[in-house]
Amino acid sequence: MRIKELSSRSGVSVPTIKYYLREGLLPAGELVSKNQANYDGAHLRRLRLIRALVDVGGLTIAAVRDVLAAADAPGETVRKILYTAQESISGEPELPRDEAWAEAERKVADLVERRGWQVKPESKAWQTVVAVLASARQLEHGVWTHKLDVYADACERIATADLDYVAGIADVDAMLEGVVVGTVLGDTLVTALRRLAHQSESVRRLGDGTQDDDTQGDDTQGNDTHHEDAR
Amino acid sequence: MRIKELSSRSGVSVPTIKYYLREGLLPAGELVSKNQANYDGAHLRRLRLIRALVDVGGLTIAAVRDVLAAADAPGETVRKILYTAQESISGEPELPRDEAWAEAERKVADLVERRGWQVKPESKAWQTVVAVLASARQLEHGVWTHKLDVYADACERIATADLDYVAGIADVDAMLEGVVVGTVLGDTLVTALRRLAHQSESVRRLGDGTQDDDTQGDDTQGNDTHHEDAR
Incomplete structure (x- = not known):
C-alpha cells in the first residue's frame, strides 16, 4: 500500500508517518519509483505499536526508539529484551546519596x-x-x-x-x-x-461525598449507581 | 531562616527556590525588609515534598502545582484530595472511539x-x-x-x-x-x-544469561550473588 493508505488505515497522519520514518522508528518502505514507496502489513502493525506506546504508554519518541531497537536487535534473548525495554523507559532518580x-x-x-x-x-x-x-x-x-x-x-x-x-x-x-x-x-x-x-x-x-460536597454531580445518589454510566 | 539557609538545608538552589515562589508552589516567606524574607520549617518541608514529586515521582511543575493546590484547598475531604491528586497527575489517553x-x-x-x-x-x-x-x-x-x-x-x-x-x-x-x-x-x-x-x-x-551473553558483567557467576553488591 502507498503512504496515504497506510495513513488512513492506521489513523496516523502522513507527516507523522514521515517523521517516524526519518527518526528510524518505522523501517523504510520498498521503493517503487524515485518518490514512491510501498508499505505492508508489518508497517501497519509497527505503526499501531508506536501509537500505543506514545498515546497509551506515554513514552517519548526517544524512549520508543530505544524500546524498538531492543526488540529488533537480532539474536537477543527474551530476557535481555525485557531488561533493555524496561531500562530504556525508566527514569534515573536524582537524589543525594546521604x-x-x-x-x-x-x-x-x-x-x-x-x-x-x-x-x-x-x-x-x-x-x-x-x-x-x-x-x-x-x-x-x-x-x-x-x-x-x-x-x-x-x-x-x-x-x-x-x-x-x-x-x-x-x-x-x-x-x-x-x-x-x-x-x-x-x-x-x-x-x-x-x-x-x-x-x-x-x-x-x-462515604461517597454526597453529604459533604456538591461537586460530584447527580450520579452519586447511591453507592450502587457509580458504574452504571458506562453501559 | 533566610533563603540561603533554606537552600543549603534543602539542597535546592536559590534560583530554583525563587522559581517555585514565582510559580506559587512555595508560599511566600515573611517579609523582614524590602528585599528579605524569612522562611520556616513548613517551607523546608514543602520544598522537600516538591523535590520528591519532581525527582522521584517524575511530575512536571504544572502537575506539582495541581497536586499541591488540591492538598492546600481548605475544607476538602481526604477522599476528594485523593481523587484530585490522582486526576491531576493522570494523562488523558488519546484513542479513537471505535x-x-x-x-x-x-x-x-x-x-x-x-x-x-x-x-x-x-x-x-x-x-x-x-x-x-x-x-x-x-x-x-x-x-x-x-x-x-x-x-x-x-x-x-x-x-x-x-x-x-x-x-x-x-x-x-x-x-x-x-x-x-x-x-x-x-x-x-x-x-x-x-x-x-x-x-x-x-x-x-x-536462566541468568551467563551462557548466552557476555554483557552482564562479572557479577553474574551465580544466581545467589546478584544482590550482594548493595551491601
Missing part, C-alpha cells in the same frame, strides 16, 4: 533477599525503589514503606501472569512485541487500576 | 461490577484502563488482558495498605501529604517493583 539513601539501600537489599529475587542493584528499577524509600523517609512518611512487602507480593503476582502470557506466544516477533506491550501498557494499567482501587476504597471508608 | 474501544468499555464496566468497586466512568483512571484494553486488542495482544483480574486483585491489596497508612495519621496536614506521597511515590514504587519481579521471574524461567 544516610537516608544508605538506609534505603539496605532495606531494598533485605527485601530482595527475603523474596529470593534474582535481580541486580545496578538496574534502574532497583535504584528507583531505593529512591522511593529514601524520599519517603526524608518526607517523614517512612512508615508508609513498612507496606513494602504488600507491594512486592502484588507485583510478583502480576509479573508471573505477564510472563505466563509471553511464554505462551509461539511466534518470536509477536513474543517480543508482547514484552514491549506488557511492559509499557502494563505500567499504565497497574497505575490506573491502583487509582480505581484507591477511589473505591476511599468511598467505602469515607 | 469498536475496540466500545468492547473495552464493556469489559471495564464488567470488571468494576465483578469487584464491587465504587468508581465512576468519568475518572481518568477508568478511561485509561479502557484505553489499555482497546490498545492491546488492536495490537493483537488482547489475550494478555485476560489477566485483568490478577492486576485488579494486586491493586486492591496495595490500595488497602495505602489507605490503612493514611487513615492512621492523626495530623490532617500530614495526612494530606501522605495522600500525595502515596499516590505519586506509590506509582513509582509499584512500577519499579513490578520490573524487578519481571527481571527475577525471567531469570528464573530463562
Whole structure:
C-alpha cells in the first residue's frame, strides 16, 4: 500500500508517518519509483505499536526508539529484551546519596533477599525503589514503606501472569512485541487500576461525598449507581 | 531562616527556590525588609515534598502545582484530595472511539461490577484502563488482558495498605501529604517493583544469561550473588 493508505488505515497522519520514518522508528518502505514507496502489513502493525506506546504508554519518541531497537536487535534473548525495554523507559532518580539513601539501600537489599529475587542493584528499577524509600523517609512518611512487602507480593503476582502470557506466544516477533506491550501498557494499567482501587476504597471508608460536597454531580445518589454510566 | 539557609538545608538552589515562589508552589516567606524574607520549617518541608514529586515521582511543575493546590484547598475531604491528586497527575489517553474501544468499555464496566468497586466512568483512571484494553486488542495482544483480574486483585491489596497508612495519621496536614506521597511515590514504587519481579521471574524461567551473553558483567557467576553488591 502507498503512504496515504497506510495513513488512513492506521489513523496516523502522513507527516507523522514521515517523521517516524526519518527518526528510524518505522523501517523504510520498498521503493517503487524515485518518490514512491510501498508499505505492508508489518508497517501497519509497527505503526499501531508506536501509537500505543506514545498515546497509551506515554513514552517519548526517544524512549520508543530505544524500546524498538531492543526488540529488533537480532539474536537477543527474551530476557535481555525485557531488561533493555524496561531500562530504556525508566527514569534515573536524582537524589543525594546521604544516610537516608544508605538506609534505603539496605532495606531494598533485605527485601530482595527475603523474596529470593534474582535481580541486580545496578538496574534502574532497583535504584528507583531505593529512591522511593529514601524520599519517603526524608518526607517523614517512612512508615508508609513498612507496606513494602504488600507491594512486592502484588507485583510478583502480576509479573508471573505477564510472563505466563509471553511464554505462551509461539511466534518470536509477536513474543517480543508482547514484552514491549506488557511492559509499557502494563505500567499504565497497574497505575490506573491502583487509582480505581484507591477511589473505591476511599468511598467505602469515607462515604461517597454526597453529604459533604456538591461537586460530584447527580450520579452519586447511591453507592450502587457509580458504574452504571458506562453501559 | 533566610533563603540561603533554606537552600543549603534543602539542597535546592536559590534560583530554583525563587522559581517555585514565582510559580506559587512555595508560599511566600515573611517579609523582614524590602528585599528579605524569612522562611520556616513548613517551607523546608514543602520544598522537600516538591523535590520528591519532581525527582522521584517524575511530575512536571504544572502537575506539582495541581497536586499541591488540591492538598492546600481548605475544607476538602481526604477522599476528594485523593481523587484530585490522582486526576491531576493522570494523562488523558488519546484513542479513537471505535469498536475496540466500545468492547473495552464493556469489559471495564464488567470488571468494576465483578469487584464491587465504587468508581465512576468519568475518572481518568477508568478511561485509561479502557484505553489499555482497546490498545492491546488492536495490537493483537488482547489475550494478555485476560489477566485483568490478577492486576485488579494486586491493586486492591496495595490500595488497602495505602489507605490503612493514611487513615492512621492523626495530623490532617500530614495526612494530606501522605495522600500525595502515596499516590505519586506509590506509582513509582509499584512500577519499579513490578520490573524487578519481571527481571527475577525471567531469570528464573530463562536462566541468568551467563551462557548466552557476555554483557552482564562479572557479577553474574551465580544466581545467589546478584544482590550482594548493595551491601
